[in-house]
Amino acid sequence: MSTAELSIIDEVESAIRLGSAEKGLETARRVTDLFLSSAGSFDDAQIALFDDVLERLIGTIELRAIADIGARVALAEISAQLAPIAQAPPSVIRRLANNDEIRIAGPVLQESARLDDGELLKIASSKGEPHLLAVAGRWWLKEIVTDALLARRYPSVSRRLAANPGARVSGNGFAVIVGQAESDPELAVSVGVRVDLPSDLRRQLLRTATDIVRTRLLSRAPPDLFDEIRSSIAAVTVGVEREMSGVRDFEGAKRAIANLKAAGQLTEATLLGFARQRRYEEAVAALAALSGSTVEVIRPLMQSLREDGLLVPCKAAQLSWETAAAVLESRFATGAMKPADLARAQGHYARMTPENARRTLRFWQVRAS
Numbered sequence: 558m559s560t561a562e563l564s565i566i567d568e569v570e571s572a573i574r575l576g577s578a579e580k581g582l583e584t585a586r587r588v589t590d591l592f593l594s595s596a597g598s599f600d601d602a603q604i605a606l607f608d609d610v611l612e613r614l615i616g617t618i619e620l621r622a623i624a625d626i627g628a629r630v631a632l633a634e635i636s637a638q639l640a641p642i643a644q645a646p647p648s649v650i651r652r653l654a655n656n657d658e659i660r661i662a663g664p665v666l667q668e669s670a671r672l673d674d675g676e677l678l679k680i681a682s683s684k685g686e687p688h689l690l691a692v693a694g695r696w697w698l699k700e701i702v703t704d705a706l707l708a709r710r711y712p713s714v715s716r717r718l719a720a721n722p723g724a725r726v727s728g729n730g731f732a733v734i735v736g737q738a739e740s741d742p743e744l745a746v747s748v749g750v751r752v753d754l755p756s757d758l759r760r761q762l763l764r765t766a767t768d769i770v771r772t773r774l775l776s777r778a779p780p781d782l783f784d785e786i787r788s789s790i791a792a793v794t795v796g797v798e799r800e801m802s803g804v805r806d807f808e809g810a811k812r813a814i815a816n817l818k819a820a821g822q823l824t825e826a827t828l829l830g831f832a833r834q835r836r837y838e839e840a841v842a843a844l845a846a847l848s849g850s851t852v853e854v855i856r857p858l859m860q861s862l863r864e865d866g867l868l869v870p871c872k873a874a875q876l877s878w879e880t881a882a883a884v885l886e887s888r889f890a891t892g893a894m895k896p897a898d899l900a901r902a903q904g905h906y907a908r909m910t911p912e913n914a915r916r917t918l919r920f921w922q923v924r925a926s
Contacts, residue, residue, distance in 0.1 A: 608646030810838035
């Protein structure tokens with residue numbers, strides 16, 4: 558132990574024994590400065606020494622801080638100085654983080670790597686909105702912590718988490734945020750452009766969003782989300798809901814279609830009936846059988862917001878445009894396609910040949926196998 562360290566310890570003991578507020582503040586600043594001057598070179602024993610010394614000093618200062626603004630300012634300064642230090646004394650950091658004064662707790666809550674998930678969970682469940690806001694701004698948060706923060710239902714905390722790309726959010730957490738976003742345009746935009754937002758929740762968000770929010774979402778969408786958001790907006794604008802994420806039982810449909818085919822009853826008219834009745838699984842399985850493909854190839858085409866892919870198996874099966882149009886519209890739970898979109902698809906369908914469609918479908922089949 559160096560002479561300087563021994564001198565500081567003696568000074569701490571004297572400050573605590575005398576109980577002088579001014580002496581305690583001065584000593585705390587000196588100890589902090591000494592630690593910061595060589596923070597990266599201390600071993601565990603030296604860090605533990607500073608931890609003990611500073612925590613004792615801060616304990617005495619906290620007693621004065623309730624009525625002494627100078628003491629609160631000093632603690633806030635120490636918090637700001639120690640927050641970015643990876644080797645900061647851990648007990649001191651925890652003590653600062655649990656201080657009820659956000660100016661003191663905030664810097665370490667937002668930045669200190671010394672706070673583990675357990676400590677952050679404790680803060681999330683016991684402290685108020687300002688403390689939770691500070692935690693929500695940390696550069697990296699695990700789902701267990703964001704779940705705890707979101708459980709408190711503070712809109713401001715949800716907004717900060719949504720805007721924080723380093724905050725990992727669970728599916729349940731995103732559901733909470735999307736629910737709040739129905740009445741919070743700022744939150745709707747922030748969460749809507751997150752690449753990790755599940756697609757079904759993004760569609761739910763867009764269904765309830767105002768036109769202004771939808772426009773803002775498009776203007777802020779990253780390139781890899783732009784097409785998805787634009788297409789989803791187009792779908793909800795005409796009052797339809799896509800069958801893209803539901804859990805489907807295609808095994809029963811496959812067996813039913815196989816039985817119809819074996820009995821010679823699988824025809825274009827059968828598929829047209831399934832499509833018009835919005836019997837999604839049967840329509841997928843019937844189109845697969847009539848086009849000589851598989852459900853595994855047809856289903857992604859039905860899920861796509863684009864029409865051109867689904868026209869390929871329709872043409873390969875040499876379906877009439879009436880049936881092909883019904884298949885296109887069976888992608889939606891309710892509603893219908895815009896007339897302009899149907900007209901564009903019909904023109905594309907007319908230019909397509911069965912031979913090219915079958916060739917493309919075989920290529921897709923090989924790729925999917």
